[in-house]
Amino acid sequence: MSVHKLKDNRWIAKYYKDGKSKRKYFGRGDDARQAAHDFNHSLGLGKPQKARGPLYGDLVADYLQSKKGLIADTSYKISYFRFNKIILPNLGDKPASTLTASVIDEWVSKRLETVKRSTCRRELGDIISVLNHAVSRKKITHNPLAGYRKPKPDDEIIAPPSTDEINSILEHAPPHLQRVIIICTFTGLRPGQKELFNLKYKDVDIGKGIITIESSKKSGIKSRQIPLHKDFRRYLLQWIDADGVNADLHIIRYMGKPIKGVVGAWRNAKKRAGISRRIRLYDIRHAWATHLLTSGGDLRTISRALGHETPAITLQVYSHFSSEVLKSAIDTLPDLKIKPPPDRGQVVKLKAGN
Numbered sequence: 001m002s003v004h005k006l007k008d009n010r011w012i013a014k015y016y017k018d019g020k021s022k023r024k025y026f027g028r029g030d031d032a033r034q035a036a037h038d039f040n041h042s043l044g045l046g047k048p049q050k051a052r053g054p055l056y057g058d059l060v061a062d063y064l065q066s067k068k069g070l071i072a073d074t075s076y077k078i079s080y081f082r083f084n085k086i087i088l089p090n091l092g093d094k095p096a097s098t099l100t101a102s103v104i105d106e107w108v109s110k111r112l113e114t115v116k117r118s119t120c121r122r123e124l125g126d127i128i129s130v131l132n133h134a135v136s137r138k139k140i141t142h143n144p145l146a147g148y149r150k151p152k153p154d155d156e157i158i159a160p161p162s163t164d165e166i167n168s169i170l171e172h173a174p175p176h177l178q179r180v181i182i183i184c185t186f187t188g189l190r191p192g193q194k195e196l197f198n199l200k201y202k203d204v205d206i207g208k209g210i211i212t213i214e215s216s217k218k219s220g221i222k223s224r225q226i227p228l229h230k231d232f233r234r235y236l237l238q239w240i241d242a243d244g245v246n247a248d249l250h251i252i253r254y255m256g257k258p259i260k261g262v263v264g265a266w267r268n269a270k271k272r273a274g275i276s277r278r279i280r281l282y283d284i285r286h287a288w289a290t291h292l293l294t295s296g297g298d299l300r301t302i303s304r305a306l307g308h309e310t311p312a313i314t315l316q317v318y319s320h321f322s323s324e325v326l327k328s329a330i331d332t333l334p335d336l337k338i339k340p341p342p343d344r345g346q347v348v349k350l351k352a353g354n
Contacts, residue, residue, distance in 0.1 A: 003036045011036040015043055027100055035098045056099060057092030059134045066133065072216055074192050082126055096131065099144050108151065117151040124150045160287035161279050169279075172272035176254045177265040179239065181284065183251070186232035188288030188306060189213050191281045193260050195307075202247035204228075204236055215307040224307055289314070 003013050011032040013024045024039060026032040060083050068076060090107060091099065104127070111120045131143040161169075170181050180196065189195045194216035203212045210225045228236070243249055250258040266281050285306075292302050303314040 003033070003040050005033070013037075013040045013043075015040070024102075026102060032100060034095070035100050035103065038098055053095050053097045053140055054134075055092065056094050056096045056130070057088050059096055059130050059139060060088060060092065062137070062139070063130045063133045072194065074194050074216055077193075079126065082123060086123060087127060091127070096134065096140050097144060099127075099131070101145065101148055104145060104148060112151065116154045118153045121150045121153055124148070158278055158280070158283055158286075160283050160290050162287075165273075165275055165279065166284065166287070168273040168275065169266075169269050173269040174265055176252060176259070177262050177269055179235075179252055180262055180266075180281070182232065182235050184281065184284040185288065186229045187211060187213065187226045188285050188292075189226075190216050190285060190307070192216055197250070197252050197258065197260055199251045200247065201240065201243075201245075201249050201251060204251075206233065206236065209233065213307070221304060221307050221309065224304060226305060 003011065005011055009028045011026045011028070013026070013036045015022050015024070024036075026036040026039070064076075064080060064083065067079065071079075094103070104124070108120055108124070111123065128143065128145050128148065131140070131145055134140045135143050166181065166185060170178055173181060180191065183189065183196065183199070184191055195213055198214065199211075203214075205211070206228075209228045211228060212223055212225050214223045215221050239251065252259060262281070270279060289302060289306055292305075293299070299311050299314060303311040306314060308314045
């Protein structure tokens with residue numbers, strides 16, 4: 001039907017649907033006015049209004065260009081994929097000024113049909129970051145999504161894989177994935193292109209009993225050395241015998257060539273092992289760290305072994321295991337000279353005091 005401005009300065013579009021008069025609200029300001037006219041025109045009503053300002057896709061291109069070289073290659077590739085495969089096909093051709101809360105609400109609703117809330121939150125963070133970046137560079141006057149409330153993150157915490165689960169997946173894994181699982185189990189490195197799939201035999205010093213890992217982040221620790229577990233050392237010697245002594249050879253290869261990931265192989269091996277719960281390859285890193293923490297390892301040392309910039313990051317990432325760590329530590333407290341009476345195994349309910 002038509003576009004109207006209410007007394008409270010909100011813009012609405014009036015139209016008929018199923019014989020009933022409907023209203024769609026678009027908020028206040030020029031961006032809301034533009035969105036109301038665009039919606040009205042999409043129904044075949046009214047005249048098209050000339051869009052003001054750049055397309056969102058152009059702002060994304062500028063944002064990604066500004067980040068190139070400033071963030072880790074892996075982080076850049078993840079952002080590039082997220083924008084080009086997920087966000088831009090739906091929002092790229094829209095004027096940035098029309099990305100109002102109602103437009104994003106619809107996008108969020110569709111995304112939550114196929115992904116978890118935490119995933120949608122990360123994607124929204126990217127969408128909003130582009131708009132903030134555009135404001136800072138004066139490409140747009142303001143962020144139309146300023147103050148937009150993201151979905152709450154999922155409460156699910158993925159428990160690290162148990163030793164039995166790791167062994168079961170290992171038994172059903174092809175040789176290149178077996179190497180991946182073994183390396184992750186004994187080093188706790190990040191299973192990405194920079195750390196795991198970039199490992200070469202020159203990074204291993206059998207004599208000194210260490211493996212050097214180049215950290216995936218440009219800030220903080222550049223590289224770190226992990227002592228070789230006796231079993232891991234035997235695996236490495238077996239692989240060297242099979243591959244030949246070539247310092248520049250990648251340890252992880254498939255059909256003789258370096259690879260960048262094992263997502264499909266991991267998923268299939270987990271399925272063949274009969275494991276249906278959600279376990280990521282990255283969770284082996286969590287299992288490694290959790291084992292060291294609950295075994296009484298020094299927090300600062302473990303933090304450096306993980307490649308974290310500070311122990312505070314380690315505590316933040318593994319905060320949900322803190323109660324287990326505390327219980328293990330309390331269980332090691334010394335016995336008193338006067339022994340307590342035998343445990344009766346009773347559950348005692350205490351009365352509240354007056």
